[in-house]
Amino acid sequence: MNAQTIREKITAAVKENFKSEEKPFVNPYAGEKSTVLLETRAFSEPHLNAKKCCHLLTKVLYLITQGEKLSSKETTDLFFGATKLFQSSSERLRRMTYLLIKSIKVSETEVFIVTSTLTKDMSSKSDCYRANAIRVLSRILDPSMAAQIDRYLKNAIVDKSPFVASAAIICGINLMRSAPEVVRRWVNEVTESVSSKSPMVQFHALGLLYELKRNDRLALHKVVSQLTKSFGKSPMAECLLIRYATQVLKAERDSALEHALMDYLESCLRHKSEMAMFEAAKAFCELAVVDEQGSGGATVFGYDMLPALTVLQIFLTSPKPVVRFASIRMLNKLAQVRPHVVSRCNVDMEPLLTDQNRNIATLALTTLLKTGHESNVDRLIKQITTFMTEISDNFKVEVVRAVKTLCLTYPSKYKVLMAFLSSNLREEGSAEFKKDIVDALILLVEQIPQAKETGLLHLCEFIEDCEYPSLCTKILSFLGNETPTTSSPSKFIRFIYNRLILENALVRAAGVDALTKIALKCPTLKKDILTLLESCTTDNDDEVRDRTNLYCNMLEGKMGGKDGDLLVEFNGVLMKADLEFSLDALCQTLEAHIAAQPELPFDVKAVPTEEAYESQKAAMQAINAAKQQAQTKAKEPTKAPAAGKAEAPSPVSAPSAPDIAAKVADLISAEDLGALQHSCKPKLATESEAEYVVQVIKHMYINHVVLEFVTTNTLQDQVLEDVDIKFTIGDPSSWGELGRLGIEALPYDRPASAYVVLQKMHEGDDGLRTLLGTFQAALDYTVKEEGDDLGYRDTYPMENVTIAMGDYMVPRHLRPGEFKSMWESLQQADEAVSKFSLNFKTLESAATGLTTSLNMAPCDKSDKVDTTARGHTLLLSGTFIGGLQVLCKALIGLDQSYGCLLKLACRSKNPAASQAIVHSVE
Secondary structure, eight states: OOHHHHHHHHHHHHHHHHOTTTSOOOOTTOOOHHHHHHHGGGGGOSSOOHHHHHHHHHHHHHHHHTTOOOOHHHHHHHHHHHHGGGGOOOHHHHHHHHHHHHHSOOOHHHHHHHHHHHHHHHTSSOHHHHHHHHHHHHHHOOGGGGGGGHHHHHHHHTOSOHHHHHHHHHHHHHHTTTOHHHHGGGHHHHHHHHTOSSHHHHHHHHHHHHHHHTTOHHHHHHHHHHHHHSOOOOHHHHHHHHHHHHHHHHHOOOHHHHHHHHHHHHHHTTOSSHHHHHHHHHHHHHHHHHOSTTTTTTEETTEESHHHHHHHHHHHTOSSHHHHHHHHHHHHHHHTTOHHHHGGGHHHHGGGGGOSSHHHHHHHHHHHHHHOOGGGHHHHHHHHHHHGGGSOHHHHHHHHHHHHHHHHHOGGGHHHHHHHHHHHHTSOOOHHHHHHHHHHHHHHHHHOGGGHHHHHHHHHHHHTTOOOHHHHHHHHHHHHHHGGGSSOTHHHHHHHHHHHHHSOHHHHHHHHHHHHHHHHHOGGGHHHHHHHHGGGTTOSSHHHHHHHHHHHHHHHHHHTTOOHHHHHHHHHHHTOSSOSSOHHHHHHHHHHHHHHOTTSOOOGGGSOOHHHHHHHHHHHHHHHHHTTTOOSSTTSOOOOOOTTOOOOOOOOOOOOHHHHHHHTTTTSOHHHHOOOOEEOOOEESSOTTSSEEEEEEEEEOSSEEEEEEEEEEOOTTEEEEEEEEEEEESOTTTEEEEEEEOEEEEOBTOOEEEEEEEEEOSOOTTSSOOOOEEEEEEEEEEEEETTOSSOEEEEEEOOOEEEOGGGGEEEOOOOTTHHHHHHHHSOGGGOEEEEEEEOOSSHHHHHHHHHHHHTOEEOTTTTOOOTTOSEEEEEEEEEETTTEEEEEEEEEEEETTTEEEEEEEEEOSOHHHHHHHHHTTO
8 A cells, every 4th residue: 555545545534524625604693683683682681691692792793784774673672772781891792882882873862871871981991991982972972962072082082092092083083074163172182192102093183183174274284384394103194194295285386385395295205114105105196297387307396206206116026016006006197197207117117017916917018008119019019918808897998098198109000009909899898998999099090190091990890790889870970071081982881881781770870871971072982872872761760761861862962963052051061060059058948948938939049059068067066166065045044053063064056057047036037137158267356365255256148247256254253144245337338237136144164155247238349248347346244243143334355356358268178189170170261360479488377378368278288388499389279158169379489579479360250259359368
């Protein structure tokens, strides 16, 4: 008998005796809800068995964590049974009881019963009882009872036991949501705890201190500045402070504060803790995104990024996967804005391509695609293909976007990169993944002329077996536009015609559109396409059949020599890609019209364009952010919140055009007011640190302007009543005031709005109704302090309110390369050109100032100015009031003798509008 035989016999005997592989696992805490709740009657026994009760509590907690729902009666019975467990002196049972009370929903009446017991535990000599009692109270305490235990919590914050102190601070963080006025009394104790020797106490105290100061900008800056000069050694607290310093740097550009905080971040790069070093490097990368001045180099606010990159490079070789992942992910984000800076880490990133963790390998690959050189493209694409099937769709999307960027960077490599994208279209993947690939191919066809036919063929192959109708229709529309410009349009017609035979009605309709576009632009193919379209003239679907018959009649009429000009014009309207108005806005305006004047005809000219509507929505969202704590009822006076009970801010939805019309209905009817064109972004009319902060929002209409004054009272001990706007019009011949709406009561930190409605008295010299003006404004109100029922009348000055030409404009962002085609499509005869001398010292400040003045969006990254150049071309796009598309081309130059010179050219379909925009720069 050899050794192998003996080993097999021993193994068989062990399996036979123990049968460990055949025994199923039995969870000792699993059970039916009714059975477990019945067993909890043991909580009411005269002599409690601590071990048995702990086992039952574990069973109940297991049920809750598994998602088992308890009825209100079951919860009440369980709660009252658990309160009897406080009679036991077992520390383990007490802790389990605390855990149960935190895990169930306790009503206000039940909270009152257990609060006295928990308060007693807070005075116990046992740190375990005290800390856990505080943690339970923070979860179940009613805000009205918070003031009663204020003394206990203040003492606990500075307790010698880190467990107790940390629990009290966490209690404060939880109470900030329900009883902030109680927690604000603990500032001294919390500040003292920030310097605690316990790392956890220091971490929690810093978090609570930030919550206390976050709404006071100056106080927050002061705290952060002081802590960065002398702070403890807790790595977690250090990371938290780094994040707060980064937030301050993003929001504030004070040179002294910026210098101090950047010095602090740089020193943290040499911290002994790995997490603090990474957090500091991460801060540099995040600030690199917002620092526009340093976007052309390797600096952030004037500080070299090399030390931060060195830290990330070191972490790339860490034996810990999480450290490698964090580092490569941060470099990946930085590569999106500063690829040339990240490229110096390429040597360290390449070994990660073979990392066992596929997430790390994918991030390394996408980063290298963003920063790689043209000579490495083929090798990188081969490595991508090897593991594309092993990564999630989210990472696949990132790879596709990186490949698209790489192809735009190195157009000569379009064949390899397009082949990779096309191969992934044939693989399994989500709709989002396929959509991203299609979008990438379309963009590459538009941006790289030599890649057009290759890209179109890849798209044609995809629609042969496309399972997503929306993608198929998108591709067919694109083929209809691009096929006529290829060298051989006929070879694409077969792919489109196949869709008319094999697909659903939606795709068939798109195919008919595409073939018609090709026929209109390629006269030699009209007869053949008409023959193909005849099969759809009897289609089962009404939409497909009607479209086909209409298009066939168009094509036959044009071929027969009928009124060609009329057909061309009709074709231009029919084949137009974009509507002149927003469909969402049309629906909204129609609903308002039907509700107000259903008997009158509807004027589609009152509907804003897609750009104007989107801008209006964005402005309304900004208004919503400014009114997060607005009063629930705008016209009802509100009382200051009672001590011990904070009034939760009422959520306010973003107001639509009918909402604004309803608010000023007492001054002007919705019919007379007209349709809202757009709303301007909020602009401060007072200092941001002022006692009363006022933001002005201009709601622009064709014949009117509604000025909304969003006012915030920052004085905690004062309430303003009968708030009105003193308003003076400088030019009564141009503007008239229809009326004002004030604010009845303005308590502390509860923003509310006052309104002034202005009417335009004439159309202006150009007939555009774009009147300009400057108005004097001031707050007029009654001040009432605590205990003062009478108060006194007072005024508060504001900056002048100005309506400029930029207020009639909405920025419109264009896709890369779209500006050129749109500029050429507008008639040069309608162009307005003028030359100016500007008071700017640099090209960058001139470009920024002109963009801000005209309130237009820069295109094709023309807002990025080469600081070493003497001239710059700025491309701007916007939507003028009424939905008019406007494009501007500004040539800016610096001359030693004449300073900053500007040549501004403006094009639109309205020559008067172009002239008005150019002259507004004077």
